[in-house]
Amino acid sequence: MVVDLVLIGTAITLGPIHNSAFILLLSADRGVRKGLAFILSWLGSLVLVIAAVILLTGGTPPARQSVPSTAALVAKLALGVGLVVYGEHKRRSPPRPRRSPKWMAGLDRASGWAAAGLAVLLQPWAMVGAGAATAVRADLSSVASTLALTGFCVLATSSLLAMELYATFSPVSAGAKLRGLLSWLDSHQDQAIVSLSLLLGLWLVTNSIYQLVR
Template identity: 30%
Template sequence: MGEAIGAVLPLAVGVSLSPIPIVAVVLMLATPRGRANGIAFVLGWVVGLAAAGTVVLLVSGGAGASEGQGPATWVDVVKLVLGVALVVLALIQWRRRPRDAADAALPAWMATIDRFTPLKSAGFGVALSAVNPKNLLITVGAAAAVAQTGTSAGGQAVALAVFVVLATVGPAVPLAIDVGLGARSAHVLTSLRTWMATHNTAIMCVLLLVIGLKLLGDGISSLSGAA
């Protein structure tokens, strides 16, 4: 189980530091139903990550992610593919980055956050965690890495739970600040939102590149050892 948990730690951090979900929660907290919407978003985020990870674990288990005492070769191939996809995504985002930080744009749906209900906030939490291509690729990579270790079903569940908890820290931080500081949190949250929005592209490019290279390295190392 320790090996499975160790495999997901860097990937969970990558998901946790995604700027857009953090900014979304900050914006929600500034609305009349802010705290309810923020909590709903984070719960939706947890459900999305858990659902995506569980599906991959079930599929990987059924397909034999571990063969005898060792990992299945196809999982290493999946890691290579995911690694290449993440590196390509990082390069594409970097090429499309705004040349001026002042031109950094957030998704259009964020302009409608003040009209969100808790149900809609939860739906967006699920979408950003389980449907967003960047996070989905990382989650698939994490679940595949867990399945490949050959640990027991209980151990895999614990490792996935650790991944989900750590991957939720980022979006949950604004909520913790809001609860802990109350009215004094406005300035802190505004500064956080501005910084994350301004550096969104750079942060995501670094995260995607580092995680992509990690998956590539893991896949190449395992395949080379099996050759």
């Protein structure tokens, strides 16, 4: 479970779309406050998903090869297949001129509430769903499981936290560095999406199949 959560959390935090949007929010007027609203909403979404899973399982992992356990593995397998299909489709698609979406152009005027709502919309929900399917195996009577779930939520938010802290304590330096990062993300967005989708998707598929047949 721990390896799965680490890989999923890493893929989530490295996603280029939400990171680009977050940088634009930070560069806006009162950007640090808007960034904080984004982070709280982003982290809150992850916590709510994990909490919902824990409520369903009662904090006790279902028995191996039981219906709930098999259903969670099948769901993770389906999400993995979906990521592979999406990544391969994206890879085969002809390159298009890079244009920032219209909604990104208005982020400098977004309110704190809008930033919070945007965080929910930009969550890579397929990856979050894979994390939820993995959390079914968590045993809350074990400190290790509790730490793993906490670490997953923090890891999946770590890129946002790092940029928020950088912009808070070194605003001048952060402005220049984050603009450079935004430019890099903009020019490598498709490659990043393809790589993250294929790598995580293949891991989820192979690991789920192994767990189902062993």
